[in-house]
Amino acid sequence: xxxxxxxxxxxxxxxxxxxxxxxxxxxxxxxxxxxxxxxxxxxxxxxxxxxxxxxxxxxxxxxxxxxxxxxxxxxxxxxxxxxxxxxxxxxxxxxxxxxxxxxxxxxxxxxxxxxxxxxxxxxxxxxxxxxxxxxxxxxxxxxxxxxxxxxx
Numbered sequence: 001x002x003x004x005x006x007x008x009x010x011x012x013x014x015x016x017x018x019x020x021x022x023x024x025x026x027x028x029x030x031x032x033x034x035x036x037x038x039x040x041x042x043x044x045x046x047x048x049x050x051x052x053x054x055x056x057x058x059x060x061x062x063x064x065x066x067x068x069x070x071x072x073x074x075x076x077x078x079x080x081x082x083x084x085x086x087x088x089x090x091x092x093x094x095x096x097x098x099x100x101x102x103x104x105x106x107x108x109x110x111x112x113x114x115x116x117x118x119x120x121x122x123x124x125x126x127x128x129x130x131x132x133x134x135x136x137x138x139x140x141x142x143x144x145x146x147x148x149x150x151x152x
Contacts, residue, residue: 002016003017005039005043006047007047012032058123058124059123060123061123061150062120062123063149064119064121065118066087066152068118070149071148071149077135092115092116096131099131111127123143
């Protein structure tokens with residue numbers, strides 16, 4: 001009896017009568033039809049999720065708060081006056097305030113607190129993603145932004 005089926009890119013890893021086996025994804029293999037019959041009978045096929053290397057790389061990108069502000073000002077995404085005010089912790093740039101105002105009520109204060117007292121900006125942080133999307137900045141340009149200003 002076939003108990004477990006895990007599908008990989010090239011084959012099936014199966015458990016038949018308690019014995020683990022590799023079955024090639026090849027109709028001429030004698031166990032291949034057994035796997036197909038088990039699938040047709042409703043045995044669940046496990047397909048492992050392969051992590052996307054680009055997403056993993058982006059998740060590792062971070063900037064310090066000062067690197068973020070320097071980049072935003074130098075790229076003219078915020079004015080120097082907005083950068084100064086944000087740096088002092090007095091206020092957020094209008095674009096950030098507007099984006100936060102569009103969040104559900106229960107998410108506004110946490111977003112404002114994180115933005116005002118940010119120590120590190122993560123590339124995949126929802127605030128960073130929302131601001132980039134709001135400006136129409138494609139992911140590749142955000143990658144370049146983080147790579148460029150992460151060197152400062």
